Amino acid sequence: MLNMFKKRELSIDFIRQRSLGFLxxxxxxxxxxxxxxxxxxxxxxxxxxxxxxxxxxxxxxxxEQTRKALxxxxxxxxxxxxxxxxxxxxxxxxxxxxxxxxxxxxxxSVLGTGFQYGQVEVVGPTIGDELKEKSLLASILALLxxxxxxxxxxxxxxxxxxxxxxxxxMVIVVGFFSLFQWEFDMVVVAxxxxxxxxxxxxxxxxYDRVRENLRKxxxxxxxEILNRSINETLSRTILTSLTxxxxxxxxxxxxxxxLRGFSIAMVLGTILGTYSSIYxxxxxxxxxxxxxxxxxxxxxxxx
Amino acid sequence: MFGYSKLKIGIICSVLILGIFFCIPNFLSEAxxxxxxxxxxxxxxxxxxxxxxxxxxxxxxxxxTDSLKKEKLDSLADVLRPTLRENKIYSKITxxxxxxxxxxxxAAQLVEARELIRKQEKGLDIxxxxxxxxxxxxxxxLAEMTEQAVNQxxxxxxxxxxxxxxxxxxxxxxxxxxxxIQLPGVQDPSEIKMLMGKTAKLTFHLVDEETSPQAAQMGKxxxxxxxxxxxxxxxxxxxxxxxxxxxxxxxxxxxxxETGVPAVSFKFKSLGAKKFAKATSENIRxxxxxxxxxxxxxxxxxxxPITGGNGIITGNFTVQSANDLALLLRSGALxxxxxxxxxxxxxxxxxxxxxxxxxxxxxxxxAAVFIFMLFVYRWMGxxxxxxxxxxxxxxxxxxxxxxxxxxxxxLAGIALTIGMAVDxxxxxxxxxxxxMMHGITVPKxxxxxxxxxxxxxxxxxxxxxxFAALFLFLLGSGPVRGFGVTLGLGLAxxxxxxxxxxxxxxxxxxxxxxxxxINL
Numbered sequence: 114m115l116n117m118f119k120k121r122e123l124s125i126d127f128i129r130q131r132s133l134g135f136l137x138x139x140x141x142x143x144x145x146x147x148x149x150x151x152x153x154x155x156x157x158x159x160x161x162x163x164x165x166x167x168x169x170x171x172x173x174x175x176x177e178q179t180r181k182a183l184x185x186x187x188x189x190x191x192x193x194x195x196x197x198x199x200x201x202x203x204x205x206x207x208x209x210x211x212x213x214x215x216x217x218x219x220x221x222s223v224l225g226t227g228f229q230y231g232q233v234e235v236v237g238p239t240i241g242d243e244l245k246e247k248s249l250l251a252s253i254l255a256l257l258x259x260x261x262x263x264x265x266x267x268x269x270x271x272x273x274x275x276x277x278x279x280x281x282x283m284v285i286v287v288g289f290f291s292l293f294q295w296e297f298d299m300v301v302v303a304x305x306x307x308x309x310x311x312x313x314x315x316x317x318x319x320y321d322r323v324r325e326n327l328r329k330x331x332x333x334x335x336x337e338i339l340n341r342s343i344n345e346t347l348s349r350t351i352l353t354s355l356t357x358x359x360x361x362x363x364x365x366x367x368x369x370x371x372l373r374g375f376s377i378a379m380v381l382g383t384i385l386g387t388y389s390s391i392y393x394x395x396x397x398x399x400x401x402x403x404x405x406x407x408x409x410x411x412x413x414x415x416x
Numbered sequence: 417m418f419g420y421s422k423l424k425i426g427i428i429c430s431v432l433i434l435g436i437f438f439c440i441p442n443f444l445s446e447a448x449x450x451x452x453x454x455x456x457x458x459x460x461x462x463x464x465x466x467x468x469x470x471x472x473x474x475x476x477x478x479x480x481t482d483s484l485k486k487e488k489l490d491s492l493a494d495v496l497r498p499t500l501r502e503n504k505i506y507s508k509i510t511x512x513x514x515x516x517x518x519x520x521x522x523a524a525q526l527v528e529a530r531e532l533i534r535k536q537e538k539g540l541d542i543x544x545x546x547x548x549x550x551x552x553x554x555x556x557x558l559a560e561m562t563e564q565a566v567n568q569x570x571x572x573x574x575x576x577x578x579x580x581x582x583x584x585x586x587x588x589x590x591x592x593x594x595x596x597i598q599l600p601g602v603q604d605p606s607e608i609k610m611l612m613g614k615t616a617k618l619t620f621h622l623v624d625e626e627t628s629p630q631a632a633q634m635g636k637x638x639x640x641x642x643x644x645x646x647x648x649x650x651x652x653x654x655x656x657x658x659x660x661x662x663x664x665x666x667x668x669x670x671x672x673x674e675t676g677v678p679a680v681s682f683k684f685k686s687l688g689a690k691k692f693a694k695a696t697s698e699n700i701r702x703x704x705x706x707x708x709x710x711x712x713x714x715x716x717x718x719x720x721p722i723t724g725g726n727g728i729i730t731g732n733f734t735v736q737s738a739n740d741l742a743l744l745l746r747s748g749a750l751x752x753x754x755x756x757x758x759x760x761x762x763x764x765x766x767x768x769x770x771x772x773x774x775x776x777x778x779x780x781x782x783a784a785v786f787i788f789m790l791f792v793y794r795w796m797g798x799x800x801x802x803x804x805x806x807x808x809x810x811x812x813x814x815x816x817x818x819x820x821x822x823x824x825x826x827l828a829g830i831a832l833t834i835g836m837a838v839d840x841x842x843x844x845x846x847x848x849x850x851x852m853m854h855g856i857t858v859p860k861x862x863x864x865x866x867x868x869x870x871x872x873x874x875x876x877x878x879x880x881x882x883f884a885a886l887f888l889f890l891l892g893s894g895p896v897r898g899f900g901v902t903l904g905l906g907l908a909x910x911x912x913x914x915x916x917x918x919x920x921x922x923x924x925x926x927x928x929x930x931x932x933x934i935n936l
Contacts, residue, residue: 167766214609214756230603231766237757240476251891258883266876303825303888303896307903310884311836314877318843321873349846353839356788360781360835364828367780369773371468372828379832 127343127391128336128399134392138281145288154291157298157374160245162238163188163206164213166220167231173198182223186216194370200231209238248302255309256280263313267320270401275316278394282312282385286378296374304378311357312382315390319346323395327404335399343395354387419923428916432806438813463815466823466898467598469771471764473605475597476590477573477612477754479566482514484752485553488561489516492537492551494656497639499536505529509639516551523547562593565751570595573754575747576611595754603763612754615709616744618662621654622695623703623715629653644705646712648732654705654712659695664688668745670738671728678738679730682745689725697721706731708741774827781831782808785838793845796936799921800841807837807906807913814905823898833906839877840914843870849936859934863922867915874914878907 127134158165164186179201180191186205194200203220207213213235221230256279264272283305290297322342330338361383365376420428441449441462452460467474489511496518500507505528506521520529529549530542539557543550553561570589577585577597586598597612599605624641629651632643641653664684671681684692696704696718705715706729713731733741785804789797811830815822848866856862885907888900925931 169765214759217759218606229763229765230761231763233759233761235756235759240758247891251887255884255887258887259880262880262883263876266872299892299896300825303892303899306884306888306891307829307832307881307899308884310881310903311832313880314836314839317876317880318873321876345850346846349842352792352842352846353836356785356838356842357832357835359784359788360831363781363784364777364831367773368777368828368831369770369824371770371824372774372777375825375828 124340124344125347126340128340128396131392131396134388134396138389138393141285141288142281144292145285148288148291152291152294154287154297155294156241156245157296158204158234158236158241159299160241160248160297161206162236162241163204164217164220165232165234166203166217167194167200167233168203168224168228169200169231170227170229171199172227174201176201179224183220186220187211213237244299248299252283252302252306252309255306256283259309259313263317263320267324268403270398270403271320271323273401274394274397275313275320277397278316278386278389279309279312281393282382282389283309285385286381289381290374290378295377298374300372301374301378304375304382308379308382308386312386312389313394315350315354315387316394318349319343319390319395322346323398323403335403339395339398343391347391350387350390354383358383419927420920425920428920431810431912432917435806435810435813438817439809442812442816459817461816461819463812463822464819465767465771466821466826466895467600467760467767468762468824468895469767469774469822469827470600471603471762471767472598472600473602473608474758474760475599475605475609475612475756476758477595477597478757479562479569479593479595479751480753480755481558481562481565481593484561484565485514485558486511487752488553489514489551492516495536496533497656499532500529501639503528503532505532514552518549518551520547520549559592566593566595568751569754572748572750573597573612576743577608579743579747580608580611582608594757601764603761605759605761609756609759611740611744612750612756614744615750615753616662616741616747617709617749618665618745619707620659620661620692620695621657621705621707622659622699623705624653624655625702627653644707644710644712646705646714649705649712649715652705652712652715654707659704660684660688660691662745662749664691665745666725668742670735670742673728673730677730678733678735679728680733680738680742680745681726681728682742684725684727686725689723692725692727693721693723697723770824771827774824774831778827778831778834782834785834789838789841793936796845796934799918799925800838800845802921803841803913803918804834804837806917807910808834810909810913811902811906814909815902818905820901820905821898822902823895825895825899826902829899829902829906833903833910836881837906837910837914840870840874840910841918843874844914844918845936846870848934852934852936857933859926859931862934863919863926867919871915874911878911882907 174193176191176193180189183189183191183203187208188206190204192202194202205216207216217233217235256276259279260272260276263275286305286308290301319342322345323339326338326342358380361376361379364372365380368376438460441460449462493509493511493516497509500518505525507529508519510517518529518533520526523546526544526547526549530544533540533542533549533551539554539560541552541554566589570587573595574587577587577599582599582602584600586596588596590596597608599608602608624638627637627641629643632641632653633651637643637653640656642656643651644654645651664687666683666685668680668682671679673679700718700720703715703717706713713729782804786801789800791797793800811833844866847870848862851862851865851869856865882904885900885904888903889897892900
């Protein structure tokens with residue numbers, strides 16, 4: 114592995130491979146959008162409203178019996194967590210007319226005194242809808258803010274490239290959540306948003322180099338400059354992606370149940386982010402007249 | 417020239433020393449920390465743990481604006497009835513679905529009635545339909561009303577919770593009509609929910625002795641009277657006019673009546689005491705009803721004038737319920753009922769598990785990044801690792817000093833910062849490598865170009881992440897907000913560490929060791 118980073122000049126022709134990358138992206142995007150439209154997302158209680166209770170008994174819990182005892186709940190799901198089957202996770206979505214607080218009291222009284230409650234959550238349905246709206250809004254605003262920043266720092270083709278790459282990654286991550294019906298809750302949105310922030314680092318570093326090389330090699334064809342820039346920054350791109358990937362993988366395996374969604378989003382996002390900065394964000398630049406845009410920018414900016 | 421002036425070195429070192437200093441409270445045992453002087457503890461404290469880590473209850477309450485509207489219209493109706501009658505305008509006034517309807521007997525009095533209503537209250541939208549006036553509060557007036565009610569509710573909720581002696585409760589207004597209550601350590605919020613669900617509006621009314629409840633039920637009710645139920649009293653016909661209201665109470669305590677049953681004794685403020693004295697002396701041998709939240713608690717006969725401003729409420733109380741009522745009366749009435757729209761309770765065991773899992777993940781992540789950097793960059797990797805440590809210390813210090821709340825996602829944010837912070841180091845090191853490839857060998861020059869060439873990319877990368885952190889902060893509540901804070905602070909500290917501290921270490925190294933070349 115070390116040799117790869119030590120090698121003096123890398124020259125992989127990423128720009129020529131771009132159609133392959135675009136094809137892969139189109140497939141992934143199509144699958145994501147299709148899954149999202151047909152299967153939707155498996156919203157957690159944060160977004161859907163409902164009741165979630167984590168209870169631990171001293172003995173192994175008889176799931177069948179408990180399920181029967183709690184059958185008065187709508188959309189009831191009971192799972193055991195932990196190895197010994199002493200902890201159960203009860204989830205339900207009560208009708209709007211039912212008072213969820215009373216239901217919680219009822220569940221507690223049905224379960225009896227042998228239980229310790231690790232976690233009790235009750236979320237009203239209106240809260241969930243509001244949160245969905247707010248999350249979508251926050252994600253869009255974050256993307257736009259990032260794009261505007263890049264536009265100011267680099268000119269607009271770069272902003273568009275970065276924005277498309279970012280949207281590509283976020284859509285595919287959400288697509289994965291839809292396809293595998295992993296629970297989608299607030300922590301996943303937190304993952305997606307931090308992904309948005311982190312994701313474009315790779316693109317930015319390469320863009321920074323593109324800008325530098327555009328000035329250095331005024332005569333070279335654009336494809337050569339883009340390729341050179343990707344190759345020059347490739348070892349950095351891979352190294353940082355690796356350190357981040359380590360950390361999020363560790364979070365995934367050791368971070369506990371609550372952070373699972375966040376970690377999955379980040380693991381997928383880190384991999385996708387590296388891929389999209391190389392195969393989407395930078396190759397897209399060749400479709401714009403980056404050079405002339407860069408030149409007008411040059412005259413207004415101090416080099 | 418590569419490096420910093422003495423002043424800059426001094427500043428960087430002071431920041432680091434301050435960083436170490438403000439981390440200290442996190443590593444002290446509780447007993448040791450508690451021995452510190454209180455004044456010092458005000459600014460020298462460990463990181464505040466969020467409810468998801470320390471266990472506790474989170475309640476999101478919503479002010480019932482429909483009730484508030486109804487309440488306001490009801491009291492407007494109570495004022496309008498006598499006012500219109502005094503002006504010889506006869507009508508039937510009803511309140512339903514947020515609209516007050518005045519059905520006039522003579523349609524000709526429409527304009528006059530409208531004027532009178534307008535004079536009575538501001539912010540009303542009045543519509544005429546035949547001989548009926550439909551009165552609503554305007555959007556603006558409703559918004560003002562809600563805002564006022566929420567602010568007032570926050571104050572009263574705080575008083576009620578303070579009375580209960582919960583440690584370090586946090587009560588905040590959220591959005592337009594919501595209140596967030598955070599109660600660390602509270603495992604069963606049912607008592608608190610019960611107390612918050614009651615408005616505790618107390619009023620004293622004279623009983624309408626002329627009308628029997630039976631007659632009232634048949635509809636023979638004077639417009640100045642109302643029919644009300646009570647657990648002990650059954651149906652009672654009361655005068656609508658309020659003799660004295662709960663806002664005139666100065667104090668209320670649980671006590672016992674002369675017969676030894678639990679009761680609530682109260683004391684009026686001076687104005688209330690005067691009103692109460694006047695009413696009781698003018699109405700001897702008649703009944704005075706005590707009404708709480710639309711229910712009659714009791715309607716005792718007035719034996720003698722009560723002039724001292726002290727009184728006692730008896731009813732079907734237990735010691736507990738008398739205590740609760742006294743508490744509610746002391747802290748004041750809520751302008752409208754509060755409804756729980758979101759509730760999260762985390763047990764202390766789960767919180768501990770989360771801390772353990774989160775910290776373990778952070779430490780393993782740190783170790784992995786450490787080893788990776790050593791493996792890839794050898795000696796330069798050590799420098800990167802040192803800046804990582806500096807970053808970790810500064811982040812912990814910043815979280816402690818600013819009193820940010822550390823949540824489980826926040827711990828994930830720290831782990832993430834560790835992974836991302838080395839990005840800056842890697843960028844600098846890779847740039848140095850490139851510069852050396854291009855034939856630059858003088859160490860100082862390599863270092864200088866490494867920093868210069870990578871700075872804009874580092875800054876841009878960090879700033880975009882900062883935008884994301886900002887929106888996380890704005891969007892989130894509770895845990896997610898904590899994540900945004902951690903991420904944002906982490907970006908700031910990692911920028912400081914990767915650029916300033918990193919440069920400082922390298923500068924010291926170059927000046928002391930005077931190497932002839934850099935191995936990368």
